[in-house]
Amino acid sequence: MSYRVHIRVMPRDGLLDPQGQAVEHALSELAFEGVGQVRVGRAIEVDVAAGSPAEAEETTRQMCERLLANPVTEDFLIAVEDG
Amino acid sequence: MTRAAVIRFPGSNCDVDALRAMERAGCDAYFVWHRDEDLQGADVVLLPGGFSYGDYLRSGAIARFSPVMRAVQRHAADGGPLLGICNGFQILCEAGLLPGALLPNAGLTFVARTVTVHVDNVDTPFTAAYARGEVLSLPVAHGEGRYVADETTLQRLHDRGQVVLRYADHDNPNGSVAGIAGICSEAGNVVGIMPHPERAADQAIGDDPGHRFFTSLATWRAERPLVST
Numbered sequence: 001m002s003y004r005v006h007i008r009v010m011p012r013d014g015l016l017d018p019q020g021q022a023v024e025h026a027l028s029e030l031a032f033e034g035v036g037q038v039r040v041g042r043a044i045e046v047d048v049a050a051g052s053p054a055e056a057e058e059t060t061r062q063m064c065e066r067l068l069a070n071p072v073t074e075d076f077l078i079a080v081e082d083g
Numbered sequence: 084m085t086r087a088a089v090i091r092f093p094g095s096n097c098d099v100d101a102l103r104a105m106e107r108a109g110c111d112a113y114f115v116w117h118r119d120e121d122l123q124g125a126d127v128v129l130l131p132g133g134f135s136y137g138d139y140l141r142s143g144a145i146a147r148f149s150p151v152m153r154a155v156q157r158h159a160a161d162g163g164p165l166l167g168i169c170n171g172f173q174i175l176c177e178a179g180l181l182p183g184a185l186l187p188n189a190g191l192t193f194v195a196r197t198v199t200v201h202v203d204n205v206d207t208p209f210t211a212a213y214a215r216g217e218v219l220s221l222p223v224a225h226g227e228g229r230y231v232a233d234e235t236t237l238q239r240l241h242d243r244g245q246v247v248l249r250y251a252d253h254d255n256p257n258g259s260v261a262g263i264a265g266i267c268s269e270a271g272n273v274v275g276i277m278p279h280p281e282r283a284a285d286q287a288i289g290d291d292p293g294h295r296f297f298t299s300l301a302t303w304r305a306e307r308p309l310v311s312t
Contacts, residue, residue, distance in 0.1 A: 011186075015231060016258065018191045067148075070141055070177070072184040073231060 002049050003056040004081040009069045010041035044068055053080040085300060087112040088125035090155065090171075092146045097132035097168065097281060104281040105129065108297035117149035127164040127208065127300055128155055130171030132224070132279060142185060142227045143173030152178060164208035164300060165273045169225055172265070172275030181266055181275045182240070183232030188225070189258025195224040199251035200264050200278055204244050207267045209274045211303035212295035219292045221278035223256055223264075228277040230259040230266075240266060248276050 011017045017039050024038035046063065050056035060078050069076040087110040089102045098114065105112035105127075115122060117135075122128060136145035146152070152174075159165045159180055167175040175181040188194055197220050202213045213219075232240065237260065240246055248265030255262045257277075265276030280293025 015186070016189060016229075018187060018189050018258075022191055067144065068140070070144070070184050072176075072182075072233070073186060 002047050003053060005046045005048050005056055005060045006079045007044040007068060008077040009074050011039060012073055012075055015073055056080050084111045085126045086124055087127045088115045088122045089129045089131055090115050090151055092117045092135035094135045094137055095131050095133035100281040101129050101131040104284040104297045115151060117151045120150050120154050122154045122158060128158050130167040130174050132169030135170055143177040146174045147178040159273050162272050166209050167275040168279060169277055172277055175275040180273050181268060182236045183230055185227050186229045186231055187227050188229055193226040194256040198223050198256050199254045201249045203249050204247045207247055207271050207274050208300045208303040209296045210247055210299055212299040221280055221293055222282045223278050225277055228257040230263040247274055
């Protein structure tokens, strides 16, 4: 069965995120009040054939470790879509 | 004659400059396509600048899976001299041949100008013809050149003298930590730099402060027996 897996790759906390800062500044310019820290990452969708959601998640985790996220600078979150 | 392989990825655009620079340094230089797995007896390998695979995902992230990279990995593991320039440096980091990573410039803009750099390590096959502390003006042209590494890695780089090039204090174009513009592997044979010496290696187009990156190999080899004993 095929599972749609959503992956969120984010710059690691503590690393300068100039893109997030630029967006934060732009939101302030638009007069949105109460905007705190903004960080910009990347969203990836992968359809994975697997026997169970857990298996799909494990396969995706390996994809993240080997390619989709940079282990030096990024963290990732994985969510497997229901049914 | 020294055989120099210049690897071409889809999107490489400094490959011809790199080839010419090696030729001017007296090497028999030739291109190797990224699908090839044979380096054809290369003594030295260059990963040139450009935008391999359109910089998709992250700069250098896809290129490191090219078939030729297996041969490049073996060449490096055997102690073979390997230089990555700009995108080539990004590929070396993604491939784990050099520690750390290169992130978007702190100023978010693509920076294309001449910068002042210090040569901190002259015990590499690409800097042996320079004097320690020598100051050079070299062009940079990149959007993702901000070098980062964790504290432990940075400490190790400094302790072992693996910082090869450093931007002058007033001239860090991208926010690199500790002004790092280039590093080498622990063994010293793998070097990655963001500046483009191949664009400043011919008197015909101005000055040639980058020329000695390509002539250093002979000096380095001559010095090796002394270093290893």
